[in-house]
Amino acid sequence: MTNTSLSNAFITILKRDLTLALRTRSEIANPLIFFVIVVSLFPLAVSPEAGLLRTVAPGVIWVAALLSTMLSLDSIFRSDFEDGSLEQMLLSPHPTTILVLGKVTAHWLVSGLPLILLSPLLGVLLFLPFEAMPALLMTLALGTPVLSLVGAIGVALTVGLRRGGVLLSLLVLPLYIPVLIFASNAIATAAADLSIKGQLYFLAAMLALALTLAPLATAAALRISLR
Amino acid sequence: MTPNPPHSTNEGLEVRNLSCSREDRDLFSDLSFHLTAGHAIQIEGPNGSGKTTLLRMLCGLRLPDEGGIYWNGHDIAEERALFLSNLNYIGHAHGVKGELTPLENLRVSQSMAARNNTLSLDDALETVGLFGFEDVPSRTLSAGQRRRVALARLLINPVPLWILDEPFTAIDAQGQKQIEDMITSHVLNGGMAILTSHHPLDLSEDHLSSVNLGQ
Numbered sequence: 001m002t003n004t005s006l007s008n009a010f011i012t013i014l015k016r017d018l019t020l021a022l023r024t025r026s027e028i029a030n031p032l033i034f035f036v037i038v039v040s041l042f043p044l045a046v047s048p049e050a051g052l053l054r055t056v057a058p059g060v061i062w063v064a065a066l067l068s069t070m071l072s073l074d075s076i077f078r079s080d081f082e083d084g085s086l087e088q089m090l091l092s093p094h095p096t097t098i099l100v101l102g103k104v105t106a107h108w109l110v111s112g113l114p115l116i117l118l119s120p121l122l123g124v125l126l127f128l129p130f131e132a133m134p135a136l137l138m139t140l141a142l143g144t145p146v147l148s149l150v151g152a153i154g155v156a157l158t159v160g161l162r163r164g165g166v167l168l169s170l171l172v173l174p175l176y177i178p179v180l181i182f183a184s185n186a187i188a189t190a191a192a193d194l195s196i197k198g199q200l201y202f203l204a205a206m207l208a209l210a211l212t213l214a215p216l217a218t219a220a221a222l223r224i225s226l227r
Numbered sequence: 228m229t230p231n232p233p234h235s236t237n238e239g240l241e242v243r244n245l246s247c248s249r250e251d252r253d254l255f256s257d258l259s260f261h262l263t264a265g266h267a268i269q270i271e272g273p274n275g276s277g278k279t280t281l282l283r284m285l286c287g288l289r290l291p292d293e294g295g296i297y298w299n300g301h302d303i304a305e306e307r308a309l310f311l312s313n314l315n316y317i318g319h320a321h322g323v324k325g326e327l328t329p330l331e332n333l334r335v336s337q338s339m340a341a342r343n344n345t346l347s348l349d350d351a352l353e354t355v356g357l358f359g360f361e362d363v364p365s366r367t368l369s370a371g372q373r374r375r376v377a378l379a380r381l382l383i384n385p386v387p388l389w390i391l392d393e394p395f396t397a398i399d400a401q402g403q404k405q406i407e408d409m410i411t412s413h414v415l416n417g418g419m420a421i422l423t424s425h426h427p428l429d430l431s432e433d434h435l436s437s438v439n440l441g442q
C-alpha cells in the first residue's frame with residue numbers, strides 16, 4: 001500500500017464524516033447550543049456582578065466546553081457501529097489507526113472548532129478581560145483536540161454496550177481533568193497579566209501524547225468491542 | 228508489500244479445528260475445511276447454529292476459541308493486512324449509510340479497498356439494478372435496494388474471497404437471480420465464496436460444497 005492510498009483513505013473518511021455531519025445538522029447543533037446555554041445561564045443564576053463573573057469565567061467556559069464535548073462523543077462511532085460501517089472499516093486493509101484519526105479529526109472539526117469560534121463571545125458575556133482572550137483561544141485550540149482524541153478511546157470501548165453513557169463519562173472524565181485544570185488555570189493567569197507559557201507547553205505535550213497514542217488505543221478498543 | 232494479483236492463488240482459505248462456544252453452549256467444535264480457487268462453500272444450519280459467528284470469525288472480526296484460520300498458509304491474525312486486502316465481507320448489517328447516496332457509499336468503499344476495478348461506480352450500480360437511484364439518499368431506498376448497494380461493492384473491489392452473510396435477504400426474485408449469477412461467475416472465474424443462505428446455488432458439485440453446523 002502506498003502513502004497516497006493511505007492519505008486518500010484518511011481524506012475519504014474525513015470527507016465522509018463531514019458530509020454525514022452536515023446532513024444531520026441537529027446532531028452538531030445540540031452540543032453547541034448546550035455550550036452557549038450553560039455559559040449564558042451563569043450571569044442569570046449566580047450574579048451579574050462583573051468582578052465575580054470575571055473570576056469564574058475561565059472555569060465556567062471550560063467546564064461547559066468539556067461537557068458539550070462529552071455530549072457529542074457518542075456520535076463518533078455509534079451510528080457506524082449500528083449499521084455495520086464500523087465492521088467494514090475494520091475489514092479495510094488500511095491501518096485502523098489512520099481511519100480512526102480521520103473520524104476523530106472530523107469530530108473535532110464539527111464539535112471542537114465551533115466551540116473555539118464561539119468562545120470569545122461567551123468570554124465577553126462573562127466580563128473576561130481582553131488580555132485573557134488569546135489564552136482562552138489557545139487553551140481551547142490545544143485542549144479540545146485532546147478531548148476528542150481521548151474521548152474516542154472511551155467511545156470505542158463502550159460502543160458495543162447497550163447503555164454505555166454513564167460508563168463513558170466515568171472512563172473519560174478522569175482523563176479530562178488535567179486538561180481542565182491546566183487550561184482554566186492558564187486563562188486565570190493570563191487575566192492576571194502573567195506568563196502562561198508553562199501551562200501552554202503542558203497542554204501541547206498532552207496534545208502530542210494524545211495524537212500519537214489515542215488512535216492506537218482506539219483502534220485496539222474497537223477490535224475488542226466488535227468481537 | 229505486494230498483494231497477490233486476484234485469482235492467482237491456489238492455496239486459499241483453510242480452517243483447522245475451529246471451535247466456538249457462546250454462553251456455555253458449544254456452537255461448533257473441531258470444524259475443518261479448505262476452500263480453494265474456483266470453489267464456493269455454503270454454510271448451512273438452523274437459526275442460532277452459529278453461521279454468522281463462523282463468518283465473523285473467518286473475517287478475523289472475532290477470535291476463534293480454538294483452532295486457526297489460514298490464508299495461503301498464513302495465520303490471518305498475523306498477516307492481517309494481507310488477508311484483508313483479499314477479502315470482501317458483507318454482513319447482516321451491511322454498512323450502507325442512509326444519509327449518503329448509493330454513489331457516495333460506493334466511493335467510500337472504493338477508497339477503503341486495497342485495489343480497484345476498472346468498472347466505474349455507475350456501471351456497478353447499474354449491474355445491481357440501481358440505475359436512476361445513484362443520487363438519492365440511501366435511507367429513502369427499500370431494504371432490498373440498500374442491500375443491492377452493499378452487493379455492488381463486490382463488483383468494484385476485485386478480490387478473490389467473498390464472504391457473504393445471507394446475501395439474498397430482502398431481495399426480489401429477479402435480483403436473487405442476478406446476485407446468484409454474480410456469485411457463480413465469480414467462482415467459475417477462479418474466485419472463492421463462502422455464504423450462508425437457504426437459497427440453493429446453481430453450481431455443480433465440483434464447485435460447491437456445504438458445511439453443516441448444529442448437528
